[in-house]
Amino acid sequence: MVHCRKCGVVPVREEDLPVLLPENVDFHPRGDGKSPLATVPGFVETICPACGGPAERDTDTMDTFVDSSWYFLRYLSPRDSARPFDSSLVNAWLPVDQYVGGIEHAILHLMYSRFVVKFLHDEGLVSFDEPFRNLFTQGMIHRNGAKMSKSKGNVVNPVPLIDTYGADTVRIYTLFIGPPEKDAEWNDRAMEGAYRFVNRVWRLYAHHREILEAQNTEESIDPEGLDQDHLKLYRAVQVTIERVTGDIFARGFQFNTAISALMELTNEMYLFVEQNEAFKRRDAGSVRLFREALRNLLLLLAPIAPHLCEEIWERMGHGTTIFARKLPKADTRFLKAETYTLVVQVNGKIRSRIEAEKDATKEKLSELALADDKVQKFIGSGKIAKVIVIPGSLVNIVVKPA
Ligand SMILES: [Zn+2]
Numbered sequence: 035m036v037h038c039r040k041c042g043v044v045p046v047r048e049e050d051l052p053v054l055l056p057e058n059v060d061f062h063p064r065g066d067g068k069s070p071l072a073t074v075p076g077f078v079e080t081i082c083p084a085c086g087g088p089a090e091r092d093t094d095t096m097d098t099f100v101d102s103s104w105y106f107l108r109y110l111s112p113r114d115s116a117r118p119f120d121s122s123l124v125n126a127w128l129p130v131d132q133y134v135g136g137i138e139h140a141i142l143h144l145m146y147s148r149f150v151v152k153f154l155h156d157e158g159l160v161s162f163d164e165p166f167r168n169l170f171t172q173g174m175i176h177r178n179g180a181k182m183s184k185s186k187g188n189v190v191n192p193v194p195l196i197d198t199y200g201a202d203t204v205r206i207y208t209l210f211i212g213p214p215e216k217d218a219e220w221n222d223r224a225m226e227g228a229y230r231f232v233n234r235v236w237r238l239y240a241h242h243r244e245i246l247e248a249q250n251t252e253e254s255i256d257p258e259g260l261d262q263d264h265l266k267l268y269r270a271v272q273v274t275i276e277r278v279t280g281d282i283f284a285r286g287f288q289f290n291t292a293i294s295a296l297m298e299l300t301n302e303m304y305l306f307v308e309q310n311e312a313f314k315r316r317d318a319g320s321v322r323l324f325r326e327a328l329r330n331l332l333l334l335l336a337p338i339a340p341h342l343c344e345e346i347w348e349r350m351g352h353g354t355t356i357f358a359r360k361l362p363k364a365d366t367r368f369l370k371a372e373t374y375t376l377v378v379q380v381n382g383k384i385r386s387r388i389e390a391e392k393d394a395t396k397e398k399l400s401e402l403a404l405a406d407d408k409v410q411k412f413i414g415s416g417k418i419a420k421v422i423v424i425p426g427s428l429v430n431i432v433v434k435p436a
Pocket residue numbers: 038039040041042082083084085086087089
């Protein structure tokens with residue numbers, strides 16, 4: 035833009051673009067609030083494109099926000115010297131499916147991007163008028179009571195941690211630190227927990243490598259033919275698939291709870307290894323089930339601990355990368371917790387039978403029993419003196435007449 039005393043603010047003619055910046059600029063601050071460009075007369079002094087009279091170039095060049103308002107359009111054709119962006123590519127790939135950023139971007143950058151894209155849409159240059167479909171704002175990490183930042187000097191350098199524990203451990207630790215939308219406190223010692231988990235998964239492979247290596251044929255497991263102990267592991271795998279895919283996608287970025295679910299499955303696999311006699315004998319069916327459980331564990335953990343999972347995957351004889359695989363789908367028939375029939379007595383007489391989850395706590399069972407309509411009828415206006423709970427069997431409610 036050129037400032038002319040007669041014509042006001044006048045744009046430079048299109049054929050005179052681009053306006054090249056001078057190279058001999060003194061960037062030392064001078065305290066007058068003017069741009070360093072204002073110290074270069076050869077740049078500032080020009081002629082008015084409208085009247086031809088003497089005029090001055092504007093010395094406030096474009097803010098970085100101008101660039102951040104449309105960089106995502108440019109990313110698709112970064113070497114195109116003829117156009118700022120390629121509309122056909124932009125219309126094919128954009129708008130952005132998922133934007134992840136700090137809340138500090140919410141007011142300026144994200145709003146400017148919308149203005150710029152709406153303008154380009156009005157000009158017929160892009161086919162959409164919103165740049166981002168979805169926004170996720172992550173929380174901040176605190177350490178020693180303050181937001182982690184370079185200026186506070188409390189930033190953790192990940193490189194020594196990666197050198198000590200490996201990149202997968204550091205990834206697991208940071209994803210496990212808490213719900214990603216919330217602020218969290220950094221804890222140097224909690225890194226050990228993530229490291230133990232990585233090693234536990236590795237040993238599931240390493241201690242059984244003779245039944246895992248070069249076993250790249252995936253087999254479908256028929257759950258109908260499994261006994262209770264094997265079904266327990268099969269069920270745990272299905273529940274984990276459902277939890278992890280739900281936490282990461284349906285519920286959105288809940289990596290911390292996804293990792294908990296994977297830790298639980300790992301524990302379940304250790305129980306199987308330690309307690310299942312058929313597996314200890316290396317019975318074919320048990321081995322097959324264990325192998326499928328490990329395959330599913332790896333597929334679900336791979337986005338979180340890629341090096342570990344790819345390494346074991348390859349050692350299991352898979353010729354292609356684990357990242358070319360889709361996430362597994364749960365066998366939905368086995369997602370519900372196992373239930374049993376709980377007998378409910380009032381003063382020692384059976385008054386109702388209800389379905390209870392196998393691992394429900396005493397408190398939960400008592401709550402269930404008291405909420406039952408039939409039971410309520412028999413309690414009537416009486417006073418509950420005592421509730422006796424025998425998990426796996428019955429609840430007896432002792433009632434005194436009102
Ligand atoms: Zn003029």
